Amino acid sequence: MRPRIILSVLFVAIVALTFTRIAVANRLSTNGAVLGGLEEQINFYETENALIKEKIFNLSSLNNISSKAARLGFVEDRKGFVINSEVPVAIR
Amino acid sequence: MTWRLKFSLFALLFAFLLIVVRLFYWQVVRAEDLADLGQSQYGRITKILSQRGEIETSDGFPIAANRVSYRIFANPKDIEDKEFVVNLLSPILKIDSATLSAQLSQNLFWVSLSTDVDSKTKNQIEKYDIRGIGFEQEFSRFYPEASMAAHLIGFVGKDDNGDSKGYFGLEGFYDKLLRGKEKSIIQVYDALGRPILAKINDDKRGEDGKTLVLSINRSIQFVAEKELKEGIERYGAEGGMVGVLDPKTGEILAMASFPSFDSKKYEEYPQENYKNPFISNLYEPGSTFKPLIMGSAINEKKLKPTTVCPICSGPISVGGYELKTWNDKYYPGTNMIEVIQHSDNTGMVFVGQTLGLDGMLKYFDKFGIGSVTGIDLQGEVAPEIKEKNDWYEADLATASFGQGISITPIELLTSFSSIANNGKMMQPHLVKEVHSRNGDVVDIEPKLISRPISEATAKVMTEMLVNAVDKGEAKWTAIKEYRIAGKTGTASIPIQGKYDPEKTIASFIGFAPADDPKFVMLVIFDRPKARIYGSETAAPVFFSIARDILSLYGIPPDR
Structure with a gap:
């Protein structure tokens, strides 16, 4: 009687564990596809980021701004002026 | 239990034991090998x-x-119509057809066709969806300015x-x-x-x-390069250099030299252009060296600004050589202030002889002449200063007015900056912070190299240099609204043992505003042809850049 009980318990345990393994493996199997998709998205945005940064740097360079300003007709003003405010009477 | 049953049980147990032992062997003893095999x-x-x-x-x-760039590769074995691919890619990649054709004829699975291709070109090729052509993303260096x-x-x-x-x-x-x-x-x-x-x-x-x-200020660098380039063209010079430094910290605000090169296309330029002449070239500084010698003599209390020069009424004979002023004009009874103002060589010979060789060598050491400044750039050199026993009387005399001695521009700028910084000489450097990706920041602190002259001497020299700008040869180009301290320099170039009178190094060194200097600047033109004097070439460019810097810093006039 006792050996039968032990054998039955073992049998049920093995079957239950087998089903659990199948279920877990099934869940994990699709994570690879999700992970691959996420990796692709990360790479895409990193590349986009780098391309946009390159554009910004080129557009905001002094060389670019200076040549654009010259094309638009801006001329360097060599005569600076200073606004000197009068000292208040009380301090004089 | 009969013997058959016992035998069966024993046989099953034995088989089970064999399996366990084998499993133990593969999962414990050979575990690492299996893992590596799996990973591979x-x-x-x-x-x-x-x-x-x-x-x-x-x-x-x-x-x-x-920036993002791409390597374009091909699998020649996978390309059916090689001629079509060559004709299509050759104009896009700007590679001649013969070279492309040779690359695609190779019996390989992977051949690199071109590197450093930008994304626009890559997208253009990708549109055609050519079988056997692939792209590998990489990063390449680019220089926005x-x-x-x-x-x-x-x-x-x-x-x-x-x-x-x-x-x-x-x-x-x-x-x-x-x-x-x-x-x-x-x-x-x-x-x-x-x-x-x-x-x-x-x-x-x-x-x-x-x-x-x-520490480089992009605007000052831009202005310095623009003015220098225009100056070189205007005066027909072989080349030129500008260095701007903050005297209080030693931070380099700008440094430019021509001829130069493009960092992205460096292979298209001659190798001699790669060297930074501001730190790697030696030159005779001429009159821009005089303030250092005068400052040394005043600091040693051997002279005062009002000391009268007893030998300045005509050319001087020293060691068999006749030494004259640059314009052959002489001022009997001139004092030290006027010696700097007139850039009087005979007056400087008097200063050098008063200081003496020991004094001069001592101050060379204090000012760092003959040693590298330690600036964080590759390629700095330092001149060799002769041993005391190898100096002749004429050498002492000519060194007093900056001839017969060689220094690098960075050495002169650094030494001169001590006058602008109350006698303290700071180490020049370019990097002020180092940032890592995880957000750590390391600050590079300014470093005091030495204190060659006292604060009092620095103040005296400042006033002498302001006087030189206001009343010297460069007064016509000076900015009247500001007190600016400076000195012109026109050094003859030694060619085959003689000085060529037509070939000069024209320079100007100075700082502003004189009472609280924000920058020290050195401008040098190498062999200008249209005009040969520092007062007519380097000085106007100095004041032009100085005006822009003062405006950028929002410094109001002090006159």
Whole structure:
């Protein structure tokens, strides 16, 4: 009687564990596809980021701004002026 | 139990034991080998190249950065119509058909066709969806301000192993810091090539290169390069240099020299252009050296500004040589203030003889003449100062007015900056901060090298130099609204043992505002042809740049 009980318990345990393994493996199997998709998205945005940064740097360079300003007709003003405010009477 | 049953049980148990032993062997004893085998079948080693650190100016703008680029490769065995591919790609990649054709004729699975291809070109080719043509993303160096500060930046080339390496300038000096460390990881994939959510092994820890934040002011650098270039063209000079430094910290605000090169296309320029002449070329400074000698004599209390020169009424004979003033004009009874104002060589001979050889050599050492300044750029040199026993009387005399002695421009600028900084000489440097990717910031603190003259001497020299600007040969081009201290220089160039009177190094050195200097600047023209004197070439360019710097800093006139 006792050996039968032990054998039955073992049998049920093995079957239950087998089903659990199948279920877990099934869940994990699709994570690879999700992970691959996420990796692709990360790479895409990193590349986009780098391309946009390159554009910004080129557009905001002094060389670019200076040549654009010259094309638009801006001329360097060599005569600076200073606004000197009068000292208040009380301090004089 | 009958003997048959016992035998069966024993046989089953034995078989079970065999299986357990075998399992133990494979899962415990040979576990590592199995894991490696599995990884090699389903795992791929991905090398993540570290990104090279950026180089930024003081406003955070990167003058050396990384951009996305592509390597275009081909699988010649997979391309059916090679002629069509060659005719299509040759004009896009700007590679001649014969070369492309030869590459595609190779009996290989992978051939690199072109590197450093931008994304626009890559998208153009990708549209055609050519079988056998693929793209590999990489990062390449790019310089948003083109050739600005090329001598400061240097360039990135390849070493013997084909890895990227910095040469010259900051790319060379800070190569290890900028390069970072490469990282490799093992990612496990399933039979369909999809990544498996499993432990990712970090075989080698890596890190991206660090970013350097410079003290360079982008606007001042831009103005300095523009004015220098225009000056070289206007005066027909062989070349020119400008250096601007903050005397209180030693931070370099701008440094430019021509002829220069483009860091991106460095291979198209002669190799001699890669050297930064501001730190690597020796030259005879001429009259711009006089303030250092005068300052030394006053600091030693051997002279006062009002001391009268007893030998200034005509040419002087020293050691068999006749020494004259630059314009053959003499001022009997002139004092030291006027010696600097008139840039009087005979007066300076008197100063040098009063200081003496021992005194002069002592102050060379204090001012760092003959030693490298330690600026953080690759390629700095220092002149050799003769031993005391090798000096003749004529050498002492000519060194007093800056001839017969060679220095680098950075040496002169650094030494002169002590006059602008109450007698304290700071070490010149370019990098003021080092940033790492994880947000750590390391500040580079200013470093005091020496104190060659006292604060009192520095003040006296400042007034003498302001007087030189207001009343000397460069007064016609000076900015009247500001008190600016400065000195012109016109040094003859020694050619085959003689000085050529027509070939000069024309220079101007000065600082502003005189009472609270924000910058010290040295302008040099090499062999100007249209005019040969510093007062007519370097001085106008100095004051033009100075006006822009004063305006940029919002400094109101002090007159």
